[in-house]
Amino acid sequence: MVDLLKVTGLNVRFPQREGAVQAVNGLSYSLDQGKTLAIIGESGSGKTVSARALMGLLPPTAEVSGSVVFRDMELVGRSEAEMQSVRGSEIAMVFQNPDRSMNPTMRIGTQIIEAARKHLDLGRSEARERAVDLLRRVQMPDPERRVYEYPHQLSGGMLQRVMIATAIACQPKLLIADEATSALDVTTQMQVMDLLMELQDEFGMALILISHDLGLAASYADDVLVVYAGHAAEAASTEELFHNVRMHYTRALLEAVPRIDGPIDQSWTATEGQPPSLSTEAIGCRFAPRCRAAQVDCAEAAPPFLEHEPGHRFACWHPLETTHD
Numbered sequence: 001m002v003d004l005l006k007v008t009g010l011n012v013r014f015p016q017r018e019g020a021v022q023a024v025n026g027l028s029y030s031l032d033q034g035k036t037l038a039i040i041g042e043s044g045s046g047k048t049v050s051a052r053a054l055m056g057l058l059p060p061t062a063e064v065s066g067s068v069v070f071r072d073m074e075l076v077g078r079s080e081a082e083m084q085s086v087r088g089s090e091i092a093m094v095f096q097n098p099d100r101s102m103n104p105t106m107r108i109g110t111q112i113i114e115a116a117r118k119h120l121d122l123g124r125s126e127a128r129e130r131a132v133d134l135l136r137r138v139q140m141p142d143p144e145r146r147v148y149e150y151p152h153q154l155s156g157g158m159l160q161r162v163m164i165a166t167a168i169a170c171q172p173k174l175l176i177a178d179e180a181t182s183a184l185d186v187t188t189q190m191q192v193m194d195l196l197m198e199l200q201d202e203f204g205m206a207l208i209l210i211s212h213d214l215g216l217a218a219s220y221a222d223d224v225l226v227v228y229a230g231h232a233a234e235a236a237s238t239e240e241l242f243h244n245v246r247m248h249y250t251r252a253l254l255e256a257v258p259r260i261d262g263p264i265d266q267s268w269t270a271t272e273g274q275p276p277s278l279s280t281e282a283i284g285c286r287f288a289p290r291c292r293a294a295q296v297d298c299a300e301a302a303p304p305f306l307e308h309e310p311g312h313r314f315a316c317w318h319p320l321e322t323t324h325d
Helices: 047-055 080-086 108-119 124-137 156-167 186-203 214-220 238-243 248-255
Strands: 005-014 021-031 036-040 063-070 091-094 174-178 206-211 223-228 231-237 306-309 312-314
Touching: 005 047, 021 036, 021 047, 021 223, 021 231, 036 047, 036 214, 047 063, 047 091, 047 174, 047 206, 091 156, 108 124, 108 156, 124 156, 156 186, 174 186, 186 206, 186 214, 206 214, 214 238, 214 248, 223 238, 223 248, 231 238, 231 248
Parallel strands: 036 206, 036 223, 091 174, 174 206
Antiparallel strands: 005 021, 005 063, 223 231, 231 312, 306 312
């Protein structure tokens, strides 16, 4: 199967007076049509920056290099005008905190219509009908009324549904959900994720889930990419990753996830320390200062991100023992 999206050696650098910030460093992955990839990591690991690089939504000062090939089209280096023809119609994004992403002075329907009319040849009345239909598709209660309301009149879960409706207005081939459920309660989170899965099946979209939550990846993703300090740490199919964790950072993330089948008095192990500064170049493994298994050689050279087992890549000099027979 031909990759819908192929990212190779993606770098994102932000020059500053004190020195450049290397937010993303050599990130590589691919995604097939109709599949779901979860990109997992702590805050500041480069997840959102890498996604915005795909969309061409970084500030002009950002220096982006590497390759992002989407449907045989190289996106790195394209002009803003060229990217505008791709955003929305081919690749769309659902942002975290929808209340900050929507115009508080515009009615809900108008904001959805704006996205649809930008790429589709629709009259105003046709666009309004499409807005109502999209709200109905994302299971918004009473869409004929909600289309005339303002963002402040809707709950967080409803606003997220509006964001999803706007994102799917042109039936994109790739949808990026950036922490799309992190600000919602647990019940609403499940409703929104189930909705995304239904829409993915309906439209045949590929989906990138950006999150710090490995539990989310376990439930909804086909493949997982774990990132740390702008670098890829581990990547595998979801089943392989959860049954055969090799990278100590991935294990640390798993240990921070509560288990419903665990004891009532279960405790979680916090990873001590903070992620490294992205404005300084590290010599060894960036996770070494926080890793309980770090040895002398970990500080001397950075481990390469390689496929050590079929379909399973990781960067570690002293990986966890494999659970395979």
